[in-house]
Amino acid sequence: MKVSVQVNSYYNNEMSKKLLELCRDITGLDAVPGFDDDAEIILFSGRPVPGKKTKFMQSLSAGVNHLDFSKIPDNIIIASNADAYSIPVAETAIGLMLAWARKICISNYNIHNNNYKRLDYKEYVSLYNKSLGILGYGGIGRRTALIAKSFGMNIYAYSRSYKNDGISSYMEPEDIMKKSDFVLISLPLTKETANSINDKMLSLFRGLAIINVGRAGVVDRNSMLNFLRNHNDKYYLTDVWWNEPIINENIPDNVIITPHSAGMSDNIYQPAVAAIENIKNYINGKPKNIVKRSDYI
Template sequence: MIISLQVKFAAMDIPDDFLKMMEEKTGCKIVKGFSDDADIVVFAGKPEPGKKTVFMQSISAGVNHLDFRNIDKKIVICSNADAWSIPVAEHAMALILAKYKNICESNTAIRNGTYNRKLSESIYGQTIGIMGYGGIGREVAIRAKAFGMHTIGFGRTEKKDPALDVFSMESEYVAKNSDVILISLPLNKHTRGMIDYKFLSSVKGNIIVNVGRSEIVNMDDMIKFLEENKNKWFLTDVWWGEPEIKGEIPENVIITPHVAGLARNFMQVPVEKAFENVVAYIHGNPGNIVNRNDYI
């Protein structure tokens, strides 16, 4: 069998010795780039299946960028859900702490010559509502509990987890009972634009964090909401139309350039997990099989 490795991100440089090890583990020949003879495609970015391709494994967790209508239905597609959860969860907590502890504001003030010891707030005893209780949501809940926060989880199917105080399938309940809202939902036809003005208007707390995809949030509704509520903050690792950022970013936004998962000393872990699932496919039991109906 032949594996076509299609990685289109410069930040993800996969060394040859690692690929040799993966060849031994999978029993397949690995070819960098497109191969029309590839039985399996392992990819980051937009992949090109070959004529013989029967299985495609994403290195990234999300697969919303794939053109499912133009990928043969016979091809099994798997995401890499949970593989990036730890650094993304760390980034989410960093954003929350940066706001609660006035990190960005204090840094800017001191650099501009103002030494103002403004009181911060503690996240201890605060409630975080996690919209999307998958791998990222679970890792955030674990870290939030370590800081003494209360946790509420939200998803389409009920989950019981020691890191959760409450699980709800009602988004309004989460909005009305959380000091911090975390968005870690996957982007699909069910979640696109889910965080709209109605949801935002029911949010009890002052902080909304997005480490999912920008399109989960309705852009016009969020901008309007932030302009009307200067005390509410949007902390986000993603932005609409990125990497080209158009229009003014409201002052009550803290933004990073879609780097939550890009930890230098962690990059090999998701690649290893992707190849582990290739081995699982070869043995007839792959995980994270994508339901095309969620995207078409």
């Protein structure tokens, strides 16, 4: 067997070479850079091109909503890299929540601009005994819940395959929006979840801030922008934005945003190892994280 390693510009030459080395070391297979018509397996980021012998495609990213499934034959198995980025993404979710609650961003800005002042004490929010509702209780959601629980937060969670872990309580999405001080969006972008956080859902929200470390498209753009415009006391804390990296509109003041960097860390190759280990699982007949095409097309 041969592995075709097809990666986008995010991976520089040094990183691409490391991926090839890891792939060869972990799988024991010949790994070649770029498209190869004879490769049975593809390790990819971005939009890969399957060859005539391709049987299995392994994503380096957790999400696969960017794929053009119409160009990938039905007989090819596709696997995501679900949960591989859970730790840094969960840390970012908590970081965004703390940055807003403890007024870190505005305090830093003020002092850098020679304005040393404290806000009114009511502006500073303690996470203790607040509620965190999680929409999408997969690896990211569970990891965030674990950290938030250590702060003394009450955890509500929703997923299609929810399993009680002793940390969270199950709630339907509408109830999560109604009853949570903070709502975390860590849903994958599928045909079911696209624009699911819309006017109706946002009208139920009575809490403090909504955090998105999933995909921008899970939230309806116009609904969120209108909601923020009409509720300047509510905040949107997000790692993703519509049409990123090109952002044409003025970002509202009640937004704290990072440049889709939640999954990045000094352990840059750890997620890649997880993806390559799943190639080994495929070779052994037991691949994980198989993508359901029906979720996307």
